[in-house]
Amino acid sequence: MVGSVALAGLALRAGLALRRARLSRGPRAAGARRRHLRLAKPAVVAVLVGFAGGPLSMFFLRDQAPFTTLHALLGTLAAALFVAAAMLGHRIEEGASRATAAHGMLGVAAFLAAAGAAIAGFVLLP
Numbered sequence: 001m002v003g004s005v006a007l008a009g010l011a012l013r014a015g016l017a018l019r020r021a022r023l024s025r026g027p028r029a030a031g032a033r034r035r036h037l038r039l040a041k042p043a044v045v046a047v048l049v050g051f052a053g054g055p056l057s058m059f060f061l062r063d064q065a066p067f068t069t070l071h072a073l074l075g076t077l078a079a080a081l082f083v084a085a086a087m088l089g090h091r092i093e094e095g096a097s098r099a100t101a102a103h104g105m106l107g108v109a110a111f112l113a114a115a116g117a118a119i120a121g122f123v124l125l126p
């Protein structure tokens, strides 16, 4: 999970670089877009795999009821925001939407929620 949050951070950084390139209408926008997509897609997959693994581990390995912790609450919020950002991002990629600002905001919110979950996850560590 540390790795997937770090990867999401790199995707966010690439997204912000893309935003700068887009706003200044610079020539680097295409490369920045490719870099953002290359990082963001595996980051979303890694976060969602971790999101599935947490409660499974809680239930099968620890014999505890899943989704009872603050970490689970923040993690669920983060996962939902990542899914929303990815769905909107995919529509932007296909040219079906131009809501880049909304996508960026969802991405930032998703990353912040994941960072909160990471902090709230320390108490769960064995």
Ligand code: HEM
Residues within 6 Å of the ligand: 001, 002, 003, 005, 047, 048, 050, 051, 053, 054, 055, 056, 057, 058, 059, 061, 062, 065, 066, 067, 068, 069, 071, 072, 074, 075, 076, 078, 079, 114, 115, 117, 118, 119, 121, 122, 124, 125, 126
């Ligand atoms: C780097 C940060 C993180 C750390 C150190 C961490 C650590 C943990 C640990 C130790 C558990 C308990 C699992 C067990 O061993 O039984 C857990 C559960 C869980 N994690 Fe994380 N996690 C992190 C990030 C995330 C993120 C970003 C998400 C969501 C996208 C997430 C979602 C969950 C969920 C849903 C559970 C189940 C908790 C429950 O059922 O109460 N985690 N995590």
Ligand code: HEM
Residues within 6 Å of the ligand: 008, 009, 011, 012, 015, 016, 018, 019, 020, 022, 033, 036, 037, 040, 041, 043, 044, 082, 085, 086, 087, 088, 089, 090, 092, 093, 100, 101, 103, 104, 105, 106, 107, 108, 110, 111
């Ligand atoms: C599968 C997932 C994703 C896809 C397909 C995707 C796609 C895109 C696309 C196509 C743009 C370009 C807009 C343009 O050309 O100007 C963009 C911008 C951006 N993305 Fe993503 N993205 C994804 C996930 C994420 C995630 C996880 C984050 C944050 C952690 C993020 C943060 C941003 C930001 C900050 C921008 C700049 C928005 C702006 O220009 O105002 N994206 N994304």
